Structure formats: C-alpha cells, structure tokens
Amino acid sequence: MHSDAIALANAIRVGDLTASEAMKASLDMLGENSFLGSVVYCDPEKGKQAAAEFDNAYKYKSKSISLDFGGVPTLAKDLGGPFEGFPVRVGSNAVPKDSAYGEDSIFAARCRASGFCLFGVTTSPEFGLSLASEPAIGPICRNPLNTDLSSGGSSGGAAAAVASGIVSIAHATDAGGSIRVPAACCGLVGLKPSRGIVPAGPSFGNHLGGIASELAVCRSVRDAASIFDIVAGDVRGPFPPVEQIPVPAGKLRIGMISETGEDYPTSIERVEVVEAAAKSLEADGHKIVPLDWSKIARLIDVSTGVFADIITINLAELERSTNWDFSQSELITQAALERGQSMSGTRLWHSLNEMVLVSRDLWQFFENFDCLFTPMLSTAPKPIGSFPTDHRDIDLHFDRMTAFSPLAMLANISGFPAITLPFGTDADSLPLPIQILAPMGCEKLLLSLAARLETELRWQHRFPIAGLNQ
Numbered sequence: 493m494h495s496d497a498i499a500l501a502n503a504i505r506v507g508d509l510t511a512s513e514a515m516k517a518s519l520d521m522l523g524e525n526s527f528l529g530s531v532v533y534c535d536p537e538k539g540k541q542a543a544a545e546f547d548n549a550y551k552y553k554s555k556s557i558s559l560d561f562g563g564v565p566t567l568a569k570d571l572g573g574p575f576e577g578f579p580v581r582v583g584s585n586a587v588p589k590d591s592a593y594g595e596d597s598i599f600a601a602r603c604r605a606s607g608f609c610l611f612g613v614t615t616s617p618e619f620g621l622s623l624a625s626e627p628a629i630g631p632i633c634r635n636p637l638n639t640d641l642s643s644g645g646s647s648g649g650a651a652a653a654v655a656s657g658i659v660s661i662a663h664a665t666d667a668g669g670s671i672r673v674p675a676a677c678c679g680l681v682g683l684k685p686s687r688g689i690v691p692a693g694p695s696f697g698n699h700l701g702g703i704a705s706e707l708a709v710c711r712s713v714r715d716a717a718s719i720f721d722i723v724a725g726d727v728r729g730p731f732p733p734v735e736q737i738p739v740p741a742g743k744l745r746i747g748m749i750s751e752t753g754e755d756y757p758t759s760i761e762r763v764e765v766v767e768a769a770a771k772s773l774e775a776d777g778h779k780i781v782p783l784d785w786s787k788i789a790r791l792i793d794v795s796t797g798v799f800a801d802i803i804t805i806n807l808a809e810l811e812r813s814t815n816w817d818f819s820q821s822e823l824i825t826q827a828a829l830e831r832g833q834s835m836s837g838t839r840l841w842h843s844l845n846e847m848v849l850v851s852r853d854l855w856q857f858f859e860n861f862d863c864l865f866t867p868m869l870s871t872a873p874k875p876i877g878s879f880p881t882d883h884r885d886i887d888l889h890f891d892r893m894t895a896f897s898p899l900a901m902l903a904n905i906s907g908f909p910a911i912t913l914p915f916g917t918d919a920d921s922l923p924l925p926i927q928i929l930a931p932m933g934c935e936k937l938l939l940s941l942a943a944r945l946e947t948e949l950r951w952q953h954r955f956p957i958a959g960l961n962q
Contacts, residue, residue, distance in 0.1 A: 495953055496712035497564050497660035500960050501607065504550075504563040509959055511550075511563025515543035515609055517959030518565040521658045522612070527639070529631030530652035532570050532615045533579055539565060539611025546609060560722060562607035565659050565958075568600070569650050570616045572665035572706050575600040578610065583618040583627035585820040598691035599706050602723045603663065614649030614662060617881070618822050619807060623673050623893045624879040625649050628822050632876060635677060637922055637954060641873040644674030651678040651709045657955040661715050667704040668799050668893070669900025672912040674709060676897075676925035677873040679914045679951055681710045681942065686932045687907030688731030689724050701802050701844065702731065703904040711953060713913065713943040720935060737933045739940050740862055744778045746770055747861035749899070753785040756792075756898040758870040765924040769915050769945055770865050776944070781861050788902075791853060794846050795905040796894050801835065801843040804886075808832030827884035851906040858931050863941065866899045868912045868925040903929055911938040914951035923951055 504511055519536050543565070549557045568575040571582050576596045581587040596604065604610070615625045615633040625633035625648025633648045635641040636656035643652040647664035651674030654662050664671045666684040675682030685705050692706065707723070710716045727733065748770045752758045770780045807829040811818050818829055858864070879892055894901070903910035909930055914923035926945075930937050 494712050494714065495957055495960065496710065496715045497561055498712070498715055498718060500660050500957055501559065501561050501564050503960060505559055508961070511543040511546040511609060512540065514563055514959040515539050515565050515611065518659055519611065521656070521958035525636070525656050525658055527634070528636060528652050528656055529615055529633040530643070530649045530656065530658065531567065531612045532583070532631065532649065534612040535578070536611060538577060539609060542609035542611070546607065558605055558607045560606040560718060561661070564608055564661070566603070566608045566610055567612045567614045567650065567653055567659055567662045568610060569647055569663045569665055570613045571620050571646060573597050573600050573663065575610055578613050580613070581629070582620065583616045583629055584825070585629050586816045586818050588816070598693055598728065599723055606722045614647070614653055616646045616649060618825050620646035620665070620667060620670060621803070621825060621828060622646065622879045622881060623669065623896055624874065625674070626876065626879070628881065634876065635873055637678060638873070638920070640875055642677065642876055642878060644677035644873065645879070646670040647674045647709055651675055651680055654678070654680055654709050654711060655953070655955065657957045660957045660960070661708050661710050661719065663706070664709045665704055665706045666904065667700050667803070668904055669897045671705070671707060671709060672868060672900060672910060672927065673897050676868040676912045676914070676923065679923035679953065681713050681716045681911070681913045683707055683716045683720060683911045683935065683938065684903050684909060685720065685724065685935060686734050686909045688727055689734040689933070689935070691723070691727040693728060700806055701847070702907065703799065703802055713939055713946050716911070717939045720939070734933045736936060739937050744773075744863065745781055745861040746773060746778050747781045747783050747864040749783050749785060749788065749864065749866045751785055752867060752870060752898045753789055756870060756895050758867045758898070761918050762867045762869060762871070762924060765916050766865050766867055766926050769926045772945065772948065773941070788857070791850055791902060792898060794850055795901045796890065798843045798847045798850070798905050799901045800890050801840060804828045804832035805835055805840055806832070808835070822881040823884050824881040824886060824889050827886040831886060847905050850902070854902070854906045854908060855931065863928055863930040863934070863937060866927045866929065868899070868927040869897050870895060872918060872920065872922050899927060908932055909935050909938055911942050913942050913946060915945055916950045
C-alpha cells in the first residue's frame with residue numbers, strides 16, 4: 493500500500509479527511525518535530541487559508557480546482573521557486589530578512605494549480621553550497637532516521653520534512669545532486685529532470701547556466717511521476733523543448749558501474765545494492781553491461797571542475813547585481829565568491845565549452861546501453877558537521893562533496909535526467925540508495941525502471957504521513 497502524496501490526496505477526495513484537517517495535522521507534526529530543523533519559515537495562517545479555500549471549492553464542485561494533489565499540504569525550498577508570499581533567504585544572513593518575490597514562478601504556479609496548499613519554507617545550506625543543510629543562520633537540519641546524521645543538501649530540509657511525515661512531498665532543486673543526495677540520505681525518491689524540460693522562469697530563470705533543475709522529493713515513484721507530468725513542458729526558454737522519449741519496447745541494455753575508483757571509493761554494501769538492482773532486472777530478461785570506472789572517470793573530474801566554476805561565478809554575479817551584504821555570509825561562501833570574482837573570461841568560456849563536451853561524450857557513452865545504474869552515495873549519511881563552512885578551503889569543500897556522491901554532478905553538467913530510490917537497508921537500518929541515469933528526455937524510462945524496483949518493497953518508510961491513517 494502506498495504511503496504518499498497521492499494517497500493523501502485520494503483520502504481528501506473521498507472524504508476521509510478535509511484539506512483543513514490535513515493542514516492541521518501537518519502543522520501539529522511540524523511542532524512535534526521541530527528538533528529536526530527542517531523548516532526555516534512557517535506561516536500557519538497562509539496554510540490554513542489555502543486549505544480552507546480548497547475545501548470550499550471542493551464542496552461546491554468548482555471546476556477550477558485540481559484533484560491531482562488536491563488539498564495536500566506542502567513546503568517550498570529556501571532556494572529556487574519563488575512561491576509568492578514566502579521569503580527566500582537562501583540560508584544566508586547576507587540576504588535581508590524581508591526578502592520575498594512578488595509573484596509565483598511558472599513552476600510554483602503549476603504546483604499551486606495542482607492543488608497543493610503551501611505553508612512554509614524548508615532549510616537549505618547557504619546559497620545551496622553544501623551537501624548538508626546546516627546554515628549558520630540556522631536551523632541545523634537533522635535526519636529523521638538518525639538525528640545524529642545529516643539529511644543531506646541542499647534540499648535537506650525538504651527531505652527531512654517528507655521522511656518524517658510532516659508533509660508527503662516537498663519542492664526541491666538540484667544543481668549538483670541537491671534533490672538526489674537528500675532523497676538518498678532519507679529513504680526517498682528524487683528525480684533530477686532533463687535540462688530544459690521543467691520551467692525555471694521568469695525570475696529564478698536561468699541561474700547556473702542550465703545545471704539547476706527543480707522538482708520535488710517524494711515518498712514514491714508514482715508521486716515523482718505525477719508531479720513531473722504536472723510541471724514539465726512549455727518551458728518558455730531559454731532552452732529548446734525537450735522531447736519526451738517513450739520507454740523502449742523489448743529488453744533493455746543496462747550499463748552498471750559498481751565501483752567508483754581509488755579517489756572516491758564507495759562502501760561495499762552500497763556497491764552490492766547496485767548489483768542487486770541490476771540482477772533483479774536481469775531476471776526480467778534485460779541485459780546487464782558491467783562498466784569499468786575508468787570509462788567514466790574523466791567525465792566525473794571535468795564535471796566537478798565545471799560545477800565549481802559555474803557555482804562560484806554565479807555568486808560573483810549575485811554580489812554584483814544585488815544589495816546583499818556578503819560580509820555577513822559564511823566563510824566558505826566568501827571564499828567561493830572571491831574565486832568567482834577572480835575568474836577570467838577565458839576560464840569561464842573554457843568551462844562552458846567543457847560542459848557541452850561532457851554532454852556530447854555522455855551521449856556517445858550511451859550508444860551501448862539504454863540506461864546506467866550507479867551508486868548514489870559512497871557512504872551512509874554523514875554525521876552532523878561533516879561539511880563545515882567556517883573555513884575558506886573551497887577546494888577541500890568541493891572535494892568532500894564529490895567524495896560523498898561521486899556520480900551526482902555528472903547529470904547536472906551533462907543535462908541528463910537521473911533518479912535515485914532506496915533499494916534496501918544497511919546494518920544500521922539506513923537506506924541503501926541507487927541512481928539510474930538515462931539520455932535526455934528519458935524520464936519515462938527512469939520512472940518505469942524505478943517503479944519496477946519499488947515493487948520489491950526493499951525499503952519501508954519509518955514514519956506515517958501527518959493526517960493519513962495507515
């Protein structure tokens with residue numbers, strides 16, 4: 493039985509509870525789980541108003557309401573969007589406390605139109621610069637599965653809120669693994685869509701040269717598929733429309749990387765779960781194509797360098813184009829900003845060319861198979877404090893992130909879609925996640941494979957969803 497946002501929407505639709513009751517349950521659950529630090533801003537009145545408006549419209553059978561996620565409480569991330577009326581401070585003291593955008597992004601408007609009722613903003617690291625969500629501005633976000641551990645970053649607050657059951661689904665963004673890493677840490681499903689398939693405008697607009705994507709962290713593959721269908725398409729620039737490719741007929745050729753080299757070694761159990769997932773599909777008749785790390789190592793190294801350049805030059809542009817006081821930012825942010833400010837045009841142009849070549853080379857890589865199975869994380873979720881930001885060694889910081897999730901940034905730099913889902917538990921009852929990558933426009937293939945693996949029920953959510961009887 494699914495325990496997810498669609499199940500909650502169905503319960504509201506058939507009258508098991510109202511949207512207002514679901515909202516009250518979420519707000520109560522948030523209060524009970526405040527120690528997680530998953531939410532940085534909460535507006536209960538906006539949440540209650542949105543739920544009441546849905547209930548009233550549903551009562552009178554208004555044709556304007558959607559039942560896709562009708563009445564489901566949710567949260568926005570403190571990065572991306574924006575969602576009208578909810579402040580975005582990107583986890584930073586450098587950004588004014590009253591910072592808020594005047595209107596919904598296209599993405600946000602589509603989320604609201606699908607029936608979501610928004611009531612708060614989730615914790616993210618300052619400017620999304622970490623794979624942990626522990627901004628100096630606070631709060632420190634903890635993993636509901638073990639509060640001594642990180643929930644990941646940069647969508648760590650979203651993942652903690654969903655895994656703990658405060659909400660059943662939450663907005664997330666991904667520029668270097670920031671949907672997939674927190675999902676992997678917390679036992680959730682996280683899809684990073686193809687470049688240009690989900691709208692980013694008009695104001696979040698096209699930060700980061702196209703490496704960033706928006707979607708959600710989810711408790712099920714069907715939730716990920718549904719929210720993707722709702723928000724994808726008609727992106728209105730800056731990239732051309734991405735064609736959605738049907739799932740190939742017949743048996744697939746599945747590439748498999750089950751080790752990540754000497755520089756970024758992956759623990760045995762996280763290697764074995766990739767092999768277990770591949771073997772499960774091999775039993776369905778699909779062909780497994782083992783691949784050596786050396787075949788992809790260069791693309792990983794290039795992607796890491798391009799990511800660092802784009803992230804730092806973006807900070808330099810933010811400093812130039814806003815009135816934000818970066819002297820109030822964390823030391824690692826200041827170091828990243830300084831690197832961006834000192835970057836030459838030649839260096840940036842080289843990185844942009846490298847990004848294009850990574851995409852080209854990965855296309856060629858996929859000539860021999862339809863999708864690629866890899867580890868998502870090299871280890872279990874890290875202890876709180878494993879990604880400190882009170883220093884200026886930006887190279888060390890980026891290296892720590894790559895070591896934790898060596899294959900995360902490749903999808904962002906190439907623009908290819910990737911999905912993560914849990915496929916078992918380790919000795920400490922923590923999730924063992926896998927990642928699947930596919931060529932541009934192959935989200936349906938990723939979701940199909942993930943749904944097939946999900947049927948094996950190798951992971952069970954630890955906490956129920958607020959308001960949903962299970």
